[in-house]
Amino acid sequence: GIQVEQSPPDLILQEGANSTLRCNFSDSVNNLQWFHQNPWGQLINLFYIPSGTKQNGRLSATTVATERYSLLYISSSQTTDSGVYFCAVSDYKLSFGAGTTVTVRA
């Protein structure tokens, strides 16, 4: 199956800081999604981004499909950004990375 590696595994930020999360995947894929998992376990869709660049408020993402990686950027971080961020890739079923746990301190 497709292997998905996320880095770093843990990230501690001061409120207001910027950060970059990385996702590497082992094979070409049709779909790539970024999720934020809240403390109650709900996976919130951040981006559907099989290629290119998208922005949504303070978050943006870039996927370079030919080089098999994606980046998630968080700018001006807030405490509400804390949680686990997952990258997942698929042709039909999603294969998830292990996640990056982000802690934003006030």
Next chain:
Amino acid sequence: DTGVSQDPRHKITKRGQNVTFRCDPISEHNRLYWYRQTLGQGPEFLTYFQNEAQLEKSRLLSDRFSAERPKGSFSTLEIQRTEQGDSAMYLCASSTAFGLASSYNEQFFGPGTRLTVL
């Protein structure tokens, strides 16, 4: 669009009991997926349906697990003779996609059912 819903949200059971979970997908979505997530890990694929047809089952889905999607609407996941290793979050997702390798297949997740087997 009310999103994907799951019921119950939490289930505590004793080892050996049977449990059943329900998932209601987004109404116009033809695909429905089940995933399982254990503590500290990303979700892992269990099975998926296109309309009422179950198209793939993971090797994680032992013969104690069965899933159905009658009439291509809601789905149920049943676990028979539960074991402590079944304790996990069970997540349901849905999408609109056509063909085995659709060029668009954004999946939307429900809130999950957290199972604890004592």
